[in-house]
Structures are given as C-alpha cells and as structure tokens.
Amino acid sequence: MKELILEMEEYASLKNIPIIEKDSIAFIMKYIKKNNIKNILEIGSAIGYSTILMASVAQDVTVTTIERDEARYMECLKNVKKCGFEKKINVVFQDALEVNLTGVKYDMIFIDAAKGQYTKFFEKFKYFLNDGGVIITDNLKFHGYVGKSSEIESKNLRGLAEKIEAYIEFLKNNQEFETNFYDVGDGLSVSVKKNE
Numbered sequence: 001m002k003e004l005i006l007e008m009e010e011y012a013s014l015k016n017i018p019i020i021e022k023d024s025i026a027f028i029m030k031y032i033k034k035n036n037i038k039n040i041l042e043i044g045s046a047i048g049y050s051t052i053l054m055a056s057v058a059q060d061v062t063v064t065t066i067e068r069d070e071a072r073y074m075e076c077l078k079n080v081k082k083c084g085f086e087k088k089i090n091v092v093f094q095d096a097l098e099v100n101l102t103g104v105k106y107d108m109i110f111i112d113a114a115k116g117q118y119t120k121f122f123e124k125f126k127y128f129l130n131d132g133g134v135i136i137t138d139n140l141k142f143h144g145y146v147g148k149s150s151e152i153e154s155k156n157l158r159g160l161a162e163k164i165e166a167y168i169e170f171l172k173n174n175q176e177f178e179t180n181f182y183d184v185g186d187g188l189s190v191s192v193k194k195n196e
Helices: 002-015 022-034 049-055 070-082 115-128 155-172
Strands: 039-043 062-067 089-093 106-111 129-137 177-182 188-193
Touching: 002 049, 002 070, 022 049, 022 106, 022 129, 022 188, 039 049, 039 115, 049 062, 049 070, 049 089, 062 070, 070 089, 106 115, 115 129, 115 155, 155 177, 155 188
Parallel strands: 039 062, 039 106, 062 089, 106 129
Antiparallel strands: 129 188, 177 188
C-alpha cells in the first residue's frame, strides 16, 4: 500500500495532476476514524489517491467516487485494483452534476472537483447525507488566491477565486449546516448537517 501511494504521488507530480495535500488527507482520515464514518461519496476521483487513503482508514469504510475525465477514471480504476480495494471502492465514470443517485445515504461527502461548481455540488448532494452527516470541501484557499481575487490579473483565475469566495459565503450563511473552516493544506471546510 505504501509503495502504491508513493507511486501515485510521483505519477501525479510527473503528469501535473492535482492531488490532495498530505496535511489535508491526514486531517480527513483522522476525521473518518474519530467520527466512525463508514460510507463516503467523493466528487472528483482524479487518480484515486484520496479515494484509496480514505478507504484504507478501516475495514468497513466504503467509498463511491465520481470522475468525469476518462484518462483519470481509468488510472483510478487501475490503482483501486492494485491495492485490492475493488469491493470497498466504487468508481463512477460520469459528470457529478449528471449522476443519478437513488436510495443511497452517506455519512460523509468529500468535494474535490471543479472549483467553480462547488455550490452546485453541495446543493445537489446534500440530500444524500445521513442526519449528522458531513460535507468536507478541499482547496478553499486555492493556493492563496482566495480573498485576493481583485488583485488577480488572469481572468480565468480571478473568476475561480471569486466562485470559491462566494462558496465560502454560501457555507457561512447556510442554516442547514454548521460549518467550520480549517487552515490545513490548501484550506478545508467541514460542514455538519444539523438534525431537523
């Protein structure tokens, strides 16, 4: 397992594929363990790095992960197979906003896909959370750009930073969830669903 993780880190840096920062995934793994989370939905698999690490926390943790990029999806499948997690991890090849989930509820949803769609992902998938379930979002600092969007020259970059800033405001004002922000890795939010 350790070897595969190192291999994946190398592959990601070689191919310039963004994977979660080590501090962030360590934080999430600890959270899964501490809160006895069993059933996880991940939006954005990339090569399966965070997927495999989350699934490795305990014997009975399962992960459904959604990836829309075919090359990354294939790479993720390959890595899941390599570590023998086919029964623990279900990899779905589709755009997360088009996925139809029925009758499934998750203890935790991890959003780490297209930054500009964070609010849409949150709004769509919150219905698939168990009471007291949690939505964790990564990259809220967006490499230091968030909070400084007005100073960014690149229009695309500025647009993304502004969307993440809007998402942070959306979380702060969301009455259904209690959100805490953590200065870990590239910035994480933990939004716990309030019981009705």
